Amino acid sequence: MADTGFDMAACLDAVRRGDEEAARQLFHHLHPLVFKVVRSHLPKRMSDEDLAQTVFMKVFANLDQYSGRAPFEHWVSRIAVNTCIKALRAEMVRPEVRWADLSEDESDALDWLASTDAELQPDQSAGSRDLVERLLGALKPKDRLVIELMSLEGRSIEEVGQITGWNHAVIKVRAFRARAKLRKHLERLMKEKKP
Amino acid sequence: MNAKRDALDRLLRSASQAPARPAGEASFALEARVMSSWRSTAQGGSRELFVVWLRRAAICAGTLAVASLAWNFSEQSSFRTQGDELAVADAAMRVGVDP
Numbered sequence: 353m354a355d356t357g358f359d360m361a362a363c364l365d366a367v368r369r370g371d372e373e374a375a376r377q378l379f380h381h382l383h384p385l386v387f388k389v390v391r392s393h394l395p396k397r398m399s400d401e402d403l404a405q406t407v408f409m410k411v412f413a414n415l416d417q418y419s420g421r422a423p424f425e426h427w428v429s430r431i432a433v434n435t436c437i438k439a440l441r442a443e444m445v446r447p448e449v450r451w452a453d454l455s456e457d458e459s460d461a462l463d464w465l466a467s468t469d470a471e472l473q474p475d476q477s478a479g480s481r482d483l484v485e486r487l488l489g490a491l492k493p494k495d496r497l498v499i500e501l502m503s504l505e506g507r508s509i510e511e512v513g514q515i516t517g518w519n520h521a522v523i524k525v526r527a528f529r530a531r532a533k534l535r536k537h538l539e540r541l542m543k544e545k546k547p
Numbered sequence: 548m549n550a551k552r553d554a555l556d557r558l559l560r561s562a563s564q565a566p567a568r569p570a571g572e573a574s575f576a577l578e579a580r581v582m583s584s585w586r587s588t589a590q591g592g593s594r595e596l597f598v599v600w601l602r603r604a605a606i607c608a609g610t611l612a613v614a615s616l617a618w619n620f621s622e623q624s625s626f627r628t629q630g631d632e633l634a635v636a637d638a639a640m641r642v643g644v645d646p
Contacts, residue, residue, distance in 0.1 A: 370589045372582070372586070376582060379581055380578075401577050405581060412581070465558060471561065472558070472561035474564065477561050477562065478566075480561035481562040481565035499559075503559040504559065504563045506563060531555065542554070
């Protein structure tokens with residue numbers, strides 16, 4: 353949130369006093385952050401708007417519980433992440449990823465990985481992002497979350513701890529196991545392609 | 548194994564470089580639903596506060612009632628013990644006076 357003209361403390365006070373215009377400003381200020389989190393951790397059968405609405409309702413309903421110790425955006429991120437984990441948990445089916453289901457861009461990225469040791473080309477990044485999202489869909493919500501936060505968003509262990517509330521040891525172990533599971537799915541997909 | 552591990556690392560590196568999908572403008576429908584929910588929360592705030600206060604008062608009253616019962620019970624049992632001791636002493640005196 354690099355919006356320097358926005359006075360968060362004053363806005364929060366006004367919202368707590370029941371100022372509707374301040375609530376609207378807060379909604380617009382948080383919209384990009386909430387959508388970024390929601391889209392990164394979106395269950396397959398849910399729209400981003402529905403999940404974002406749930407997050408916003410939780411934020412406004414629990415505004416009095418925000419103590420001010422951590423930045424407000426961290427608090428909102430945590431609510432958003434927990435809401436997404438809950439939604440992902442409710443989605444019981446974790447489909448196996450199959451070669452035949454991949455899009456052209458995704459299979460292009462996989463072909464590249466199987467055929468060469470070189471880095472993927474910049475124009476393949478969207479395909480590889482889609483492929484990773486598809487592979488992540490086969491993981492448990494917490495495993496998926498730790499990969500997204502650390503490997504895709506490049507967050508540090510401290511930041512992941514602030515967002516999730518997990519301690520450092522838990523994060524390291526979960527990241528290690530999640531990567532192992534992801535590797536297994538990728539290897540299986542590459543083997544499926546080879547014959 | 549190393550080549551395969553490298554494949555995952557390369558895939559994740561490439562995926563992390565993919566441009567973020569823009570959040571875009573907040574849709575009017577979403578804004579309307581969120582604001583409507585906020586309004587109902589804000590209006591229901593005083594009622595919820597009263598309910599919370601009422602719940603706390605009930606818990607305090609319950610705690611006081613239990614504490615009072617416990618104190619009453621302990622008082623009665625200690626009185627009963629004292630009464631028993633007095634009866635024993637009285638009986639002993641009677642036996643001593645009237646053999």
